Amino acid sequence: MAAPTDNPGLPQAGQTGKGTLAILAGGGNLPSVVAEAALAKGRPVFVIGLRGQADEQVISRYPHGWMDWGQIGRLFSMLEDAACTEIVIIGPVTRPDVKHLKVDSGALKIIPFLKTLGTGGDDRILSSIVRFFEERGYRVIGASSIAPEILANEGLLTKKGPSDHDRADMEVGFTAVDRLGELDIGQAVVVVNRHVMAVEAAEGTDAMLARCAELRTKRYRFRQKKLGVLVKAPKPGQEERIDLPTIGARTVEMAAEAGLAGIAIAANSVHLAEREKAIARANKLGLFLIGEKRDEDG
């Protein structure tokens, strides 16, 4: 039997310490952007990497642990050990492959909750996850409240800017994502010649851009010119603490492969991963990248 302490639930000396920020990390470098921002403000961090998703090179710079999808018991025991009460959830994840799902006893307890995730749109699922943590005494906070710099700001980010033709495509695109968002459908569209060529739903932005590249080859072979715009914006009323739309260097590359002229995002509400790399890639490939202030911001 362990020696009694005054309050065994509180962190012990030598642990990460009170006020530690938990970062539940998916892929890419955004978890480290959040970690650096917290550390710069003197706040300790503990990063929990989702195995198969988080980048070991990124998170191993910080105090960290690993969990598999389904290891909910392990997740809460790590949160408790690190004495974290605030959690940032950041970085893209792909849904679990059921064949490789490791379910611990902590997860078995919450099967009724997991079942509710199967119904309804992404917004509903994300709200459920936030509520799930909050009911257990944790607070989920937005990554940008720790690291405002991860949001793509307003204005042109690249050397090249949109032409009038591109601006017309952008206008159609923003109208479309707004309307689609009201139906809880996706966060992105591709517009070519003022026509919505593709709509993102469950397949994600990369799969949509790959489809556009294929369509472009088939249907628009005679046009060599870069044409069309990827428009990305959050849904109206979206749960902004978990899953803001994100673009990065890979998005820029795939947009170039689809023959697009550029990418327009809603300013201050889309994450820009690998900021410098993404902008450099866009400049090299001759694409524009622009943050547009939307009416609803004003």
Next chain:
Amino acid sequence: MAAPTDNPGLPQAGQTGKGTLAILAGGGNLPSVVAEAALAKGRPVFVIGLRGQADEQVISRYPHGWMDWGQIGRLFSMLEDAACTEIVIIGPVTRPDVKHLKVDSGALKIIPFLKTLGTGGDDRILSSIVRFFEERGYRVIGASSIAPEILANEGLLTKKGPSDHDRADMEVGFTAVDRLGELDIGQAVVVVNRHVMAVEAAEGTDAMLARCAELRTKRYRFRQKKLGVLVKAPKPGQEERIDLPTIGARTVEMAAEAGLAGIAIAANSVHLAEREKAIARANKLGLFLIGEKRDEDG
């Protein structure tokens, strides 16, 4: 020099004759459904098959000719020879592969027109094609004005009907296609558990269903049950004379591969190709097929 006639523009004796209906045929059996309906009313037909698209076995039963994409001169000379002034355009086509495009001098004359097709949504392109024929003295008429039976009617077409759960998915789907149609985007969505899983834009229904089958395998592996609905309806104000949405036996098969419970279409405004075969396939695969009366019909 040819011998002069009173009016060389009019049809000669022995040709197909005045009042002949021209059927510009894409793939599938719908061209023959239209041809049979016209012939049953005593109206002669002349079928112009688009090479690589129209089914030789289908159109060779009728007086017919062939054209390649781009042989606009040949098209008009066939229409004139057959003395047709009314045209039905029917059957799915894929856009031309530019490498194999045969362009005749008739097409070269209309390059400015062809260029206008590159801009804007499908509706605009279809309206342009109708106007193009009309400016040359031809009338484009809807296939269903000749053969009303090609429209899927109201009511349940299969043994199995939608469950309450399916009906909830259908409701979400019809709302979504209506809203998407206002943006001139696609004619179909897939809804699973009241969530729009996929939206059809330029890629077409088959590609969307293939994507759903893939997503389903990845994300919904643990669900064996048929779940979700393909909802298809015309856009509000769509050019109904050319390109009404169409479903057929292949659509049923792909919906089954995507794990869907059934297909719901807007009654009396979606073409049902291979009617008997499509319904038999749905019955065999355990899917429902239903025509829903929409508010705007009432």
